[in-house]
Amino acid sequence: MIDVKNLSKSFGHIHVLKNINEHIYPGEKVVIIGPSGSGKSTFLRCLNLLETPTEGTISFEGTVINDPKTDINAIRRQMGMVFQHFNLFPNMTIRKNITLAPVQTKRMGQEEADETALKLLERVGLKDKAEAYPNQLSGGQKQRIAIVRALAMKPKVMLFDEPTSALDPEMVGEVLDVMKELANEGMTMVVVTHEMGFAREVASRVLFMDGGNILEQNTPQEFFANPKEARTIEFLSKVL
Amino acid sequence: MDILNWFADFGDKLYQAFLFEDRWKLYLDGMGVTLGITLGAILISTVLGMVLCLMKLSKHAVLRGPAKAYIDIIRGIPVVVQLLIMYNVILLDVTDNKMVVAIIAFGLNSSAYMAEIYRSGINAVEKGQMEAGRSLGLTQAQTMWHIIFPQALKNCLPTYTSEFIVLVKETAVVGYIALVDLTKVYSSVQSMTYDAFGPLFIIAVAYFCITKVLAVIFAAMERRLCASDRR
Numbered sequence: 001m002i003d004v005k006n007l008s009k010s011f012g013h014i015h016v017l018k019n020i021n022e023h024i025y026p027g028e029k030v031v032i033i034g035p036s037g038s039g040k041s042t043f044l045r046c047l048n049l050l051e052t053p054t055e056g057t058i059s060f061e062g063t064v065i066n067d068p069k070t071d072i073n074a075i076r077r078q079m080g081m082v083f084q085h086f087n088l089f090p091n092m093t094i095r096k097n098i099t100l101a102p103v104q105t106k107r108m109g110q111e112e113a114d115e116t117a118l119k120l121l122e123r124v125g126l127k128d129k130a131e132a133y134p135n136q137l138s139g140g141q142k143q144r145i146a147i148v149r150a151l152a153m154k155p156k157v158m159l160f161d162e163p164t165s166a167l168d169p170e171m172v173g174e175v176l177d178v179m180k181e182l183a184n185e186g187m188t189m190v191v192v193t194h195e196m197g198f199a200r201e202v203a204s205r206v207l208f209m210d211g212g213n214i215l216e217q218n219t220p221q222e223f224f225a226n227p228k229e230a231r232t233i234e235f236l237s238k239v240l
Numbered sequence: 241m242d243i244l245n246w247f248a249d250f251g252d253k254l255y256q257a258f259l260f261e262d263r264w265k266l267y268l269d270g271m272g273v274t275l276g277i278t279l280g281a282i283l284i285s286t287v288l289g290m291v292l293c294l295m296k297l298s299k300h301a302v303l304r305g306p307a308k309a310y311i312d313i314i315r316g317i318p319v320v321v322q323l324l325i326m327y328n329v330i331l332l333d334v335t336d337n338k339m340v341v342a343i344i345a346f347g348l349n350s351s352a353y354m355a356e357i358y359r360s361g362i363n364a365v366e367k368g369q370m371e372a373g374r375s376l377g378l379t380q381a382q383t384m385w386h387i388i389f390p391q392a393l394k395n396c397l398p399t400y401t402s403e404f405i406v407l408v409k410e411t412a413v414v415g416y417i418a419l420v421d422l423t424k425v426y427s428s429v430q431s432m433t434y435d436a437f438g439p440l441f442i443i444a445v446a447y448f449c450i451t452k453v454l455a456v457i458f459a460a461m462e463r464r465l466c467a468s469d470r471r
Binding site for chain 2: 048050073074075076077078079080081083085087088089090091100101104105133135149150153
């Protein structure tokens with residue numbers, strides 16, 4: 001589904017990603033973990049070209065997305081993204097936040113988009129917030145809305161960039177629950193997170209990144225029970 | 241008794257400066273000129289400022305360069321000098337309508353400041369907003385229009401208001417090209433009454449009233465725009 005070949009990314013003289021090759025298959029739930037500065041967020045942001053690779057190619061369903069001739073907007077409409085800091089649009093109601101993209105990209109009419117929004121909001125238990133503004137919501141509510149906003153475009157894959165890192169501890173659960181539900185429905189997901197419990201429970205594959213490389217990857221059972229690399233063992237001993 | 245005398249004298253001066261021989265009409269005409277120049281100039285600078293701002297934010301150097309140079313030059317020269325250049329050089333053979341000259345001079349001048357006001361408003365919008373819009377498949381233009389601009393507008397409204405008020409007062413130098421604005425009325429009245437205090441007092445109050453009304457209108461607008469900030 002997403003094919004990454006020889007991906008490198010530098011910011012000036014800093015090499016954040018070093019020649020990464022990876023493939024994400026349909027239906028997979030790939031969880032990426034690793035220390036800060038290991039390049040995991042940058043890797044995720046390259047997948048929908050929020051960061052432009054310095055070298056290498058990224059393909060989505062056979063289309064090279066970092067080819068200047070590719071209509072990146074058309075690709076992004078099929079890839080949802082959830083950010084650490086929610087990035088809801090504060091100048092719009094929740095309903096408008098959710099329906100803006102489907103309507104503006106001509107995916108749906110306003111009416112159909114409204115209906116979709118309400119259905120999705122009901123699923124995450126926030127139907128009564130449709131006419132509220134983002135500033136009136138808690139962090140956990142905002143992040144659930146952000147997930148709904150991405151889902152409204154009916155994406156084929158969802159990218160999560162540390163979706164629970166900016167939340168109060170007691171709100172982490174409600175966001176993870178929505179993500180688990182999404183995983184159970186068969187959504188293809190790539191998740192950068194520090195939630196080891198989520199990785200263990202939901203992931204079909206865990207990638208461990210350090211220093212701009214994918215050092216190790218495995219099924220969650222194997223990964224957490226028998227880490228191979230010294231760096232992985234050291235990392236896990238600190239976070240588990 | 242000194243105080244009473246002072247008030248009687250003050251009243252008489254005001255009467256001489258304002259009511260006697262319908263002199264209030266002079267102030268009214270002057271105010272019309274002041275407001276006309278200000279409103280014409282703000283219309284130009286609101287639009288041209290936006291164009292300059294977008295040019296300066298562009299990733300193309302051919303657009304960025306001229307905008308940057310324009311803003312630099314305009315900000316580096318006193319507005320009176322620009323007004324005189326406009327009147328005596330650039331528009332000398334184009335028009336002899338002084339109102340038009342003043343509107344263009346102040347409009348072009350204010351545009352440079354407006355561009356920077358808009359730019360600071362846009363830059364103050366979180367980077368994540370653009371990323372969120374783009375990640376949903378919206379184009380750069382769609383994201384700008386629906387997400388960034390409305391937030392930027394709110395950010396720059398207070399400084400926009402200031403610039404508007406500054407503009408009202410800056411037009412007080414149009415006497416240099418012999419336009420009779422509110423400030424210039426002083427000379428006419430003073431030459432009739434031989435009193436400076438009366439007309440100056442009236443003119444000062446008039447300027448204050450204009451700017452106060454503007455401030456009140458824009459404050460109301462700001463409250464409305466901030467509806468989404470309420471918790």
